[in-house]
Amino acid sequence: MYCSKQIISDGVFDPYSNKLLKLSTEKVVIEQGIISDIDSIIKCYNSSYLIADENTIRLLDNKLAASISHHVIPGDSSPSSSLVELIVNKVKDFNTLVALGSGTINDLCKYTSYISNKDYILFPTAASMNGYMSASASILTGGYKKSFQAHLPKAIYIDLDVVTNAPFRLTRSGFADFICRSTAQADWLLSHLLLNTEYNNLPFSLLRDIEQELLKEYPKLIAKDKDVVILLIEALLLSGIGMTISNGSYPASQGEHMIAHAMDEVYGHSLLPLHGEKIAVTTLTMAKLQEEKLLIIPTIKPTTVNEKEIIECFGTNEFIEIFNSKKISEEKAEHLNDIVQKNWSEFSEVVRKNHIPSKVLKKIFCDLGMAINAEDLGWDTGKYKKVVDLAFATRDRFTFLDIK
Numbered sequence: 174m175y176c177s178k179q180i181i182s183d184g185v186f187d188p189y190s191n192k193l194l195k196l197s198t199e200k201v202v203i204e205q206g207i208i209s210d211i212d213s214i215i216k217c218y219n220s221s222y223l224i225a226d227e228n229t230i231r232l233l234d235n236k237l238a239a240s241i242s243h244h245v246i247p248g249d250s251s252p253s254s255s256l257v258e259l260i261v262n263k264v265k266d267f268n269t270l271v272a273l274g275s276g277t278i279n280d281l282c283k284y285t286s287y288i289s290n291k292d293y294i295l296f297p298t299a300a301s302m303n304g305y306m307s308a309s310a311s312i313l314t315g316g317y318k319k320s321f322q323a324h325l326p327k328a329i330y331i332d333l334d335v336v337t338n339a340p341f342r343l344t345r346s347g348f349a350d351f352i353c354r355s356t357a358q359a360d361w362l363l364s365h366l367l368l369n370t371e372y373n374n375l376p377f378s379l380l381r382d383i384e385q386e387l388l389k390e391y392p393k394l395i396a397k398d399k400d401v402v403i404l405l406i407e408a409l410l411l412s413g414i415g416m417t418i419s420n421g422s423y424p425a426s427q428g429e430h431m432i433a434h435a436m437d438e439v440y441g442h443s444l445l446p447l448h449g450e451k452i453a454v455t456t457l458t459m460a461k462l463q464e465e466k467l468l469i470i471p472t473i474k475p476t477t478v479n480e481k482e483i484i485e486c487f488g489t490n491e492f493i494e495i496f497n498s499k500k501i502s503e504e505k506a507e508h509l510n511d512i513v514q515k516n517w518s519e520f521s522e523v524v525r526k527n528h529i530p531s532k533v534l535k536k537i538f539c540d541l542g543m544a545i546n547a548e549d550l551g552w553d554t555g556k557y558k559k560v561v562d563l564a565f566a567t568r569d570r571f572t573f574l575d576i577k
């Protein structure tokens with residue numbers, strides 16, 4: 174079984190490029206109680222400044238927190254450009270940022286340290302998402318969440334007790350953000366088959382064993398079983414590594430993420446429902462859609478939707494350029510249908526080998542007490558259907574959402 178620690182120390186051999194890939198992260202330490210040594214750990218780095226939120230700062234006792242230069246952001250913060258500005262200012266006289274938190278804190282620290290040309294080290298507080306080892310940061314700017322180039326942490330220190338005792342809602346969200354590997358891989362393969370875009374199996378090879386184990390052991394997450402939470406955090410780190418070695422989020426974010434992000438455009442960006450909770454619902458939608466399309470040879474149809482419908486649905490003309498670049502003409506449809514006719518049965522077999530059936534996913538999400546339908550998340554079903562239909566226009570990636 175692959176583990177992040179080994180990949181970081183030895184690198185990983187990529188049979189596709191025939192190269193040994195090395196990451197800029199120098200170490201991953203997983204230990205019980207490591208958080209209580211935070212002051213001596215950060216002393217090893219050149220003048221450090223810690224960023225936490227109202228919840229994560231409580232992991233340090235008052236005396237310890239007082240001994241470290243730090244700033245605490247509100248617990249319900251999103252990684253906004255105004256917080257980026259604030260942190261850039263706070264850390265200007267320091268050399269290393271210390272992130273104590275999960276999604277928002279990690280995005281803010283990896284981005285602000287990158288644009289300020291500083292290192293950052295990370296103390297993750299929950300197995301809640303797969304962005305710890307990915308080199309891009311999601312920042313809310315001008316009302317939209319955008320992905321920005323950032324960098325990897327210099328080191329990650331994971332306190333076993335802290336991630337195990339994180340709220341279960343965060344842990345199960347992390348599980349969903351990991352298990353969407355199945356729908357993401359199917360979409361990435363589809364683009365590769367039809368448009369001959371680049372595809373790399375290595376990210377999935379890294380995850381295979383750990384995924385099998387998690388598919389058996391996930392119910393133990395409910396009881397906060399330490400070993401299984403550690404498996405999950407490993408899976409999330411490896412998922413991030415997969416994105417980093419692919420130079421993009423391709424192996425972990427395709428149609429299911431496009432729908433979730435498109436729903437954010439419709440309902441506005443808020444912390445709740447959590448990212449992984451949305452991904453559970455959209456992964457089920459994608460898994461079902463992919464199953465349907467894989468069953469019979471589909472016919473690719475020319476685009477019939479127009480710009481007005483896209484603007485009306487998302488309330489912005491933000492996606493028009495992408496939409497126009499993705500439009501399928503009569504000629505293109507004919508060309509793609511030729512490929513589909515010749516290759517679909519073979520392709521379908523490859524995808525199905527790596528696909529987790531929607532029924533299995535549904536059972537897992539139900540076992541974990543997660544929402545499985547749009548309405549469970551407070552989303553209007555009609556709006557959701559419309560977004561699923563139009564989400565293809567929101568990102569320059571060809572997925573099963575493009576097959577009408």
Ligand SMILES: [Zn+2]
Nearest residue numbers: 303350448452
């Ligand atoms: Zn995600």
